[in-house]
Amino acid sequence: MIEVLELQVPRLKNSDMEKQWAFARLWELLDKPEYQEQGINQAFIFTAQAGELLMRLENNPFDDEPSRKLDPPDENAFKKWQQKVERRFKELYGVSFEQWKAQEESDVHL
Numbered sequence: 563m564i565e566v567l568e569l570q571v572p573r574l575k576n577s578d579m580e581k582q583w584a585f586a587r588l589w590e591l592l593d594k595p596e597y598q599e600q601g602i603n604q605a606f607i608f609t610a611q612a613g614e615l616l617m618r619l620e621n622n623p624f625d626d627e628p629s630r631k632l633d634p635p636d637e638n639a640f641k642k643w644q645q646k647v648e649r650r651f652k653e654l655y656g657v658s659f660e661q662w663k664a665q666e667e668s669d670v671h672l
Contacts, residue, residue, distance in 0.1 A: 564602055567591070568610075572662060574650050583647060586640070588619060 571584050588605045591597055604620040648659040655662070 564600055572651060572655065574647065574654065576650070579647055579650065582643065585619070586644070 569584060569587055571580050571587075574580050574583065584607065588607075592602060592605065604618060606618050607616045608614060609616060644659075651657075651659050651662065
């Protein structure tokens with residue numbers, strides 16, 4: 563294990579949007595040069611309360627065990643989805659997505 567990241571996913575009262583939010587954040591992180599330089603290729607998603615493995619994601623496929631290949635999202639579809647999530651987030655929490663993201667990044671535990 564190279565690194566442990568605590569990723570806080572906001573409650574959007576829509577489980578699909580919450581999952582997609584987590585995938586988008588992980589893709590952003592795995593795409594960063596500092597992660598690529600370390601050779602980080604996989605992400606394991608666990609529940610916070612029980613430590614149960616929810617999913618294994620990877621940039622490059624491995625044949626050793628089942629996983630879900632994490633492909634980059636289509637740029638236009640991703641922008642539309644992100645705008646929808648940002649509107650939903652602002653409705654529920656009264657703060658912008660960027661304000662949440664800045665707070666989350668300052669709270670990341672490595």
